[in-house]
Amino acid sequence: MRFSFAGPEKRLTSDGEKESGHQRVLPGISHHVCPTLTRSCFFTFCALEMSKAGALDLASGLGGKIEKDDVLSAVDKYEKYHASFGGLDEERKANYTDMVNKYYDLATSFYEYGWGESFHFAPRWKGESLRESIKRHEHFLALQLGLKPGQKVLDVGCGIGGPLREIARFSSTSVTGLNNNEYQITRGKTLNRVAGVEQTCSFEKADFMKMPFPENSFDAVYAIEATCHAPDAVGCYKEIYRVLKPGQSFAAYEWCMTDAFDPNNRDHLKIKAEIELGDGLPDIRSTRQCLAALKEAGFEVIWEKDLAKDSPLPWYLPLDTSHFSLNSFRLTAIGRFFTKNMVMALEYVGLAPKGSQRVQSFLEKAAEGLVAGGKKEIFTPLYFFLARKPQIES
Ligand SMILES: C[S@@+](CC[C@H](N)C(=O)[O-])C[C@H]1O[C@@H](n2cnc3c(N)ncnc32)[C@H](O)[C@@H]1O
DSSP states (O other): OOOOSOHHHHTBOTTSOBOOHHHHHOTTHHHHHGGGOOHHHHHHHHHHHHOHHHHHHHHHHTTTTSOGGGHHHHHHHHHHTSGGGTOOHHHHHHTHHHHHHHHHHHHHHHHHHHHOSOOOOOOBOTTOOHHHHHHHHHHHHHHHHTOOTTOEEEEESOTTSHHHHHHHHHHTOEEEEEESOHHHHHHHHHHHHHHTOTTTEEEEEOOTTSOSSOTTOEEEEEEESOGGGOSOHHHHHHHHHHHEEEEEEEEEEEEEEOTTOOTTOHHHHHHHHHHHHHHTOSOOOBHHHHHHHHHHHTOEEEEEEETTTTOSBOTTGGGOTTOOOSTTGGGSHHHHHHHHHHHHHHHHTTSSOTTHHHHHHHHHHHHHHHHHHHHTTSEEEEEEEEEEOOSSOO
């Protein structure tokens, strides 16, 4: 999973004041729970001291729109979709809405606590912080799309809108975020208000397989690590093609298996299954399948590249337990140990719903799978392409 030390910053309002979300949900709680402190609660307090708002917001957001009493059974149902629990990819594809929404209801709070407002990886230069690399990766898309002030842009699978706010401000465009997860949209709207971008940034709750926009609506479309959730890439790209104006561009970062992936290698298959379970994916397509799907949908591919290939620092570095960084402390082995104990304690004292530790552990599996997939170069989250809808449809 994606842990960083971004939690405290994200809760600052544009005036630099802290949001008081934890007071809203947890009035006077700490005094009542002190007598029941266990050893793991000690670790919890260490972590809370480091990031009070982050930790308590993590607890209050856990489960997203799922009723707190239903979180445990949602975790059960979610896990059963996946290979290590006997699930089949056909079932995941047929039930993608339920599977992906359960995943994001369960995982969003962890994402935000760990990774900040943008839920994606990035290639990284030496001397560049994780946060800087994430923003640069967003700016790169804006540059490739050639965004101009006043244009109408669509962000497909926008999360809580970190990239959308950044790209709108960077390029002076209006960006609509399409997302099928209600909890993330609610959170995104709050963050838009905090950032003061409600005039140019908006959200639409819908499935990217059936978009609620007329054809030829947008001057540009992008997707960041989102269309990997689609049960069918051609169907998804065709929808993007339909809503894009002729002659305009679509750019994306896709999660893919590379040419080094061997479907007959059990170790490779195990890594792929860990990533699918830990990241809510029906199946991970190869770079070649994505490219073929783009062409089948009608796009002209301008250029494409796995950006992981020449990244000076590997994209998975923040998740690698052998790496230590004070700037991204929560990602380190020790930081993850704190988080694990903190979640255990929060669940024990009833501040986090039952099932929270199970979510934390499948996200931990995801981190292991991602690092192993990255090290073996069989998986990349950085498959970039720029494609154009022809001016005159052939
Ligand atoms: C890994 S997150 C990336 C979010 C965002 N692009 C970012 O980089 O911060 C994937 C996003 O895709 C959204 N998503 C997945 N399936 C979707 C679907 N069928 N329709 C619309 N959004 C979807 C999820 O809800 C989530 O917001």
